[in-house]
Amino acid sequence: MRPVIRDFFIGFGNIFRKPRTVVYPRERIIIPEGSRGIPRLKLDLDSLEIICNGCGECIVACPEKCIEISRGIDENGREYLEEFSIDFSRCIFCGNCAEFCSSGAIEMTYRHQLADSNPGSFRFEKLELIKQADYSIRDFWTK
Amino acid sequence: MTAILNKVIYIFCIMGINLYFCSYLTSKVSARSELRRGFVASRIGGLGYPFVKLFRYLAKDYKLNIWEVFLFFFSLFIWTVVPFSQTLTLIKFDQDLLMAFLFYLLLIFLILTNSSRSNHGYIFQNMTKNVLMIYTFMLPVFFCVTSLVIINRTLNLKEITGFQYQYWNIVYQPLGFIVFFTSVLLQLKLFGLTKSNPVLFTENQEKEGAGLGRLIVRVARYSALFFLIVMISILYLGGWHSFYFINGNIIFILKFYIIFFILLLLDKATPGLDDYRYLVSINWRFLVPFSAANFLLTIIFFILRNIYNLI
Numbered sequence: 001m002r003p004v005i006r007d008f009f010i011g012f013g014n015i016f017r018k019p020r021t022v023v024y025p026r027e028r029i030i031i032p033e034g035s036r037g038i039p040r041l042k043l044d045l046d047s048l049e050i051i052c053n054g055c056g057e058c059i060v061a062c063p064e065k066c067i068e069i070s071r072g073i074d075e076n077g078r079e080y081l082e083e084f085s086i087d088f089s090r091c092i093f094c095g096n097c098a099e100f101c102s103s104g105a106i107e108m109t110y111r112h113q114l115a116d117s118n119p120g121s122f123r124f125e126k127l128e129l130i131k132q133a134d135y136s137i138r139d140f141w142t143k
Numbered sequence: 144m145t146a147i148l149n150k151v152i153y154i155f156c157i158m159g160i161n162l163y164f165c166s167y168l169t170s171k172v173s174a175r176s177e178l179r180r181g182f183v184a185s186r187i188g189g190l191g192y193p194f195v196k197l198f199r200y201l202a203k204d205y206k207l208n209i210w211e212v213f214l215f216f217f218s219l220f221i222w223t224v225v226p227f228s229q230t231l232t233l234i235k236f237d238q239d240l241l242m243a244f245l246f247y248l249l250l251i252f253l254i255l256t257n258s259s260r261s262n263h264g265y266i267f268q269n270m271t272k273n274v275l276m277i278y279t280f281m282l283p284v285f286f287c288v289t290s291l292v293i294i295n296r297t298l299n300l301k302e303i304t305g306f307q308y309q310y311w312n313i314v315y316q317p318l319g320f321i322v323f324f325t326s327v328l329l330q331l332k333l334f335g336l337t338k339s340n341p342v343l344f345t346e347n348q349e350k351e352g353a354g355l356g357r358l359i360v361r362v363a364r365y366s367a368l369f370f371l372i373v374m375i376s377i378l379y380l381g382g383w384h385s386f387y388f389i390n391g392n393i394i395f396i397l398k399f400y401i402i403f404f405i406l407l408l409l410d411k412a413t414p415g416l417d418d419y420r421y422l423v424s425i426n427w428r429f430l431v432p433f434s435a436a437n438f439l440l441t442i443i444f445f446i447l448r449n450i451y452n453l454i
Binding site for chain 1: 172174175176177178179180408409411412413
């Protein structure tokens with residue numbers, strides 16, 4: 001009997017509380033802190049160059065094998081990151097790539113909506129992954 | 144003749160308004176108590192949504208069954224006996240309490256008959272069980288009402304309401320009220336108004352886009368629920384007695400909606416009735432013994448007071 005009375009008053013109180021559901025797209029919620037959206041490539045703020053050196057640790061850590069990297073050699077004989085792409089039609093947003101990256105070059109953003117009619121558009125190249133910096137703050141809806 | 148026609152129009156209007164508000168409240172209260180929004184697809188808090196649902200039912204091509212026609216007329220016919228207010232009755236009986244409950248039993252029978260059919264004919268294999276199941280909930284109600292009749296010494300609903308001018312019957316029969324209310328709550332669950340109920344109603348009835356037939360069935364279920372709420376209000380809570388300067392009819396409407404609101408919240412607070420054994424255990428272990436004990440106490444009190452003049 002006690003749970004019924006307790007649930008009755010909880011239900012009554014809930015009527016005066018703000019509903020948890022939102023009417024999308026008219027209303028949008030701020031995504032909870034720590035949520036994992038799509039990963040982005042971080043830039044070095046001083047030199048504005050990509051931090052990633054293409055070591056390939058993220059490829060090993062990725063359970064879905066959706067990351068592809070190719071390294072090039074410049075005129076001075078140094079290795080640099082030539083191509084970096086992630087196939088988001090396969091990505092499960094586990095965050096292993098950001099977790100295992102020793103140079104901290106990958107970060108998870110809060111962007112989670114990728115609906116598109118073209119399957120090819122889910123493959124994000126290096127420049128598109130850098131652009132995701134806008135989505136690294138939680139209330140990007142207000143932008 | 145004009146007076147009768149006026150009353151019929153009044154009854155239709157009251158039924159329509161109640162159906163609108165109650166179907167709106169059923170969705171909105173059950174959604175908001177779960178921190179959902181309820182009707183929001185249309186504007187102004189979904190106030191127009193019951194109409195949208197009505198037109199959606201009407202727009203579907205549907206062949207009416209003879210049982211559904213019976214059900215529709217009977218769900219309105221029950222209000223010729225049960226008064227919404229002091230003067231709003233079409234047929235006047237001295238024993239209208241008896242008639243009202245007989246009509247209610249018949250209405251339930253029609254609802255279940257209609258729900259037991261299929262597109263390929265009639266399937267009566269579960270009907271007897273279903274009818275008996277819901278009629279067992281009338282056993283404690285019968286005990287409670289008999290106790291009230293013994294106290295009030297009348298079978299007339301207006302006289303029962305008149306008897307409560309000083310104290311409501313809930314003061315004399317608190318246990319009876321609890322049992323009656325619980326029985327009504329269980330019947331609300333059985334009707335499947337808030338959540339589809341697989342115990343009583345077949346999948347055929349709940350199929351999406353069933354058209355006018357489904358609308359009639361819902362009207363009949365609401366009508367049965369309104370009847371029970373009106374009965375609680377009249378039998379235990381003083382009916383349409385005015386409160387200081389507030390009109391009795393307004394008090395009656397307030398009581399109706401407060402009971403409906405509490406029933407909805409209690410329906411959310413209690414688990415769903417998907418198991419026949421669960422129903423049986425509540426009815427036979429709690430409702431029937433308590434109502435029988437209440438009935439016996441009332442009889443003992445009645446005998447001691449009126450035959451031996453001891454109290």
